[in-house]
Amino acid sequence: MGFFVLFGFVFKVRGPPIAGAFKERPTKPTAFRKFYERGDFPIALEHDTKGNKIAWKVEIEKLDYHYYLPLFFDGLCEMTFPYEFFARQGIHDMLEHGGNKILPVIPQLIIPIKNALSLRNRQVICITLKVLQHLVVSADMVGEALVPYYRQILPVLNIFKNMNGCTEMNNFIYYSLHVQFI
């Protein structure tokens, strides 16, 4: 017994290696960036962005939401200008003016949302959460439609929920619980 006590004093036992739960993942080229650089988006790219707006070449009401909305959501992984700006503003405009065109597209938005959260980048997570907040109020029944996909969205949020300054994250988690159980 004494031998083991002496062994413990002489040789310190190290803890397990860091798992890297909080570590940021490297970004991969997105479909949004590819389409943007090809000029496939119906947005005016050379426009002066002083007013923080993008100019649409086509009326949003005439857009195919099944095609474009997931592409814009794919741009949530972007962190540099102009990609991040156009993705964020494009999503905002499409959600603000989508109406009943948004609900049928929800299943196609889950993978881009999950990919964005999986990067574990604080800026991307905060922007994605703000987008989720906008998404759930953009049309009727959207919040309920997201419930089956909570198991894909919430795990990464669970990792960060105890970090300081994560107000949006906590708000979204509490909203999710409210929708699911009440």
Added chain:
Amino acid sequence: MAKADIKPKSIHHAKKWSDDVENLYRFQQAGYRDEFEYKQVKKVDMVECWPETGFVKKLQRRDNTFYYYDKQRECEDKEVHKVKVYVY
């Protein structure tokens, strides 16, 4: 003579935000003086507005691209003094 055909007599800068200032801000962001010039240039009778707030919802710019605006106020207090109010 319709207001759309008359040039403004004077111009001053807005001092305080109001619903009218908000709409002027939106028109001027899109490159127009105000609603009268927009209707004159685009040859439309109506401007698409949010029914809840009455703010301008969508405008077509001179290059035929579209600007979309939020239901809520977009003109921040620091931008109010840049809004030009035209008097006819």
